[in-house]
Amino acid sequence: MTARNTKKGSEIPQGVIARLPLYHRHLSELADRDVQRVSSAQLGQEIGLTAAQIRSDFSYFGSFGQQGYGYRVQELLQQVSIILGLEKDYHLILIGAGNLGKAIASYANFRKRGFIIEAIFDANPLLEGNYLAACLIQPVDKLEAYLDSHTVDIAIITAPSEATPKICRCLVHHGVRGIWNFSPVHLDVPDHVVLEHTHLTDSLLRLSFRLNQQRSDS
Amino acid sequence: MTARNTKKGSEIPQGVIARLPLYHRHLSELADRDVQRVSSAQLGQEIGLTAAQIRSDFSYFGSFGQQGYGYRVQELLQQVSIILGLEKDYHLILIGAGNLGKAIASYANFRKRGFIIEAIFDANPLLEGNYLAACLIQPVDKLEAYLDSHTVDIAIITAPSEATPKICRCLVHHGVRGIWNFSPVHLDVPDHVVLEHTHLTDSLLRLSFRLNQQRSDS
Numbered sequence: 001m002t003a004r005n006t007k008k009g010s011e012i013p014q015g016v017i018a019r020l021p022l023y024h025r026h027l028s029e030l031a032d033r034d035v036q037r038v039s040s041a042q043l044g045q046e047i048g049l050t051a052a053q054i055r056s057d058f059s060y061f062g063s064f065g066q067q068g069y070g071y072r073v074q075e076l077l078q079q080v081s082i083i084l085g086l087e088k089d090y091h092l093i094l095i096g097a098g099n100l101g102k103a104i105a106s107y108a109n110f111r112k113r114g115f116i117i118e119a120i121f122d123a124n125p126l127l128e129g130n131y132l133a134a135c136l137i138q139p140v141d142k143l144e145a146y147l148d149s150h151t152v153d154i155a156i157i158t159a160p161s162e163a164t165p166k167i168c169r170c171l172v173h174h175g176v177r178g179i180w181n182f183s184p185v186h187l188d189v190p191d192h193v194v195l196e197h198t199h200l201t202d203s204l205l206r207l208s209f210r211l212n213q214q215r216s217d218s
Numbered sequence: 219m220t221a222r223n224t225k226k227g228s229e230i231p232q233g234v235i236a237r238l239p240l241y242h243r244h245l246s247e248l249a250d251r252d253v254q255r256v257s258s259a260q261l262g263q264e265i266g267l268t269a270a271q272i273r274s275d276f277s278y279f280g281s282f283g284q285q286g287y288g289y290r291v292q293e294l295l296q297q298v299s300i301i302l303g304l305e306k307d308y309h310l311i312l313i314g315a316g317n318l319g320k321a322i323a324s325y326a327n328f329r330k331r332g333f334i335i336e337a338i339f340d341a342n343p344l345l346e347g348n349y350l351a352a353c354l355i356q357p358v359d360k361l362e363a364y365l366d367s368h369t370v371d372i373a374i375i376t377a378p379s380e381a382t383p384k385i386c387r388c389l390v391h392h393g394v395r396g397i398w399n400f401s402p403v404h405l406d407v408p409d410h411v412v413l414e415h416t417h418l419t420d421s422l423l424r425l426s427f428r429l430n431q432q433r434s435d436s
Contacts, residue, residue, distance in 0.1 A: 017424075026404070099320045100318075102317045103321045106317050107418060110419065177432070178429045180425055184327065199239065200327075200416070201239065203416050204333055204372075205238065205242060205331070207372060208372075208396070209238060210396075211372070211396045
């Protein structure tokens with residue numbers, strides 16, 4: 001391998017970080033298809049970026065390219081995985097076993113990436129004792145006791161909005177450092193807690209804005 | 219009302235556009251609670267932005283603020299709604315009635331904002347004739363006939379990845395201009411089609427990256 005334009009060690013810019021999951025997804029697809037190497041031009045075409053952009057981004061991860069040869073898919077995927085923190089398993093819990101909770105718990109992709117949901121909680125007493133994706137649904141009032149006796153890296157909240165702030169405070173109080181929230185409410189967490197929001201309505205509003213803007217342009 | 223620093227008419231920057239759904243969400247909450255007016259400082263505190271940032275953003279929407287009085291919630295909400303294209307109803311269809319499809323179809327917030335799912339399609343023949351959120355599930359091979367005879371503004375794809383590219387081509391071919399895709403596949407659409415992706419795994423990867431980065435910082 002020939003190092004070229006390697007920026008490894010320098011801080012990775014936000015724009016590159018935002019594209020890491022995209023790279024991971026496409027490199028995984030290539031690896032699944034047993035593709036050994038890929039050029040920046042090919043990869044760029046598949047994901048809608050220029051070859052130069054890809055070369056510039058990848059130079060932050062180390063030197064995996066060779067002029068005229070392309071990138072070694074497996075090595076590059078491994079490097080992206082390490083940067084993303086995917087070389088280890090994460091202990092997850094899910095709070096809220098409604099439709100969205102069911103969808104999340106059943107999503108095979110998460111498990112494949114090392115995100116294992118180990119406990120599910122719900123406020124509905126009728127769900128108690130049921131299983132969801134091979135995981136027992138427990139009453140939400142057992143959440144505190146669970147957090148006291150188990151390591152939880154990431155908690156996914158798919159509970160109703162009005163219940164979410166209290167759940168979040170409980171998680172933070174018990175030392176959970178990663179929270180993925182689907183409720184359309186603003187949550188305050190201390191700096192050491194990483195909070196990721198997925199607001200489904202926001203996506204639909206962005207879509208309608210862009211549709212609308214296009215109409216007024218044409 | 220006193221106009222001040224109004225930039226109305228100038229093109230709205232991407233950063234402001236990205237915050238529009240956030241503003242819409244918070245102003246809706248305030249309106250639901252019958253709050254008449256809000257200062258940029260209050261609003262900023264609630265959503266984690268500075269008062270100056272909020273004043274600068276809102277100046278693109280017209281003049282709704284008054285020194286020492288704050289913003290009129292209803293008027294501002296209406297203006298944000300118009301910019302987002304929410305003053306009209308949208309005809310939606312959903313393809314894929316699995317767990318995620320069920321969650322989306324049952325999400326009351328969409329209907330409240332004027333996004334009405336009028337038809338649901340699924341490839342599973344066992345689901346045919348079932349109802350989901352008061353909407354009949356039809357076999358996916360009836361999708362083309364439906365598109366021929368109905369106006370569809372936005373199609374939501376919650377189908378398996380392998381089925382998604384074909385569905386997308388069919389939608390584009392029949393003139394659907396808005397597509398919201400949940401499958402982790404890259405889709406090519408012509409420029410006149412607005413495509414919004416929600417990749418759930420990407421959110422989890424971002425979360426794990428940030429968790430991991432924090433650990434290596436500390």
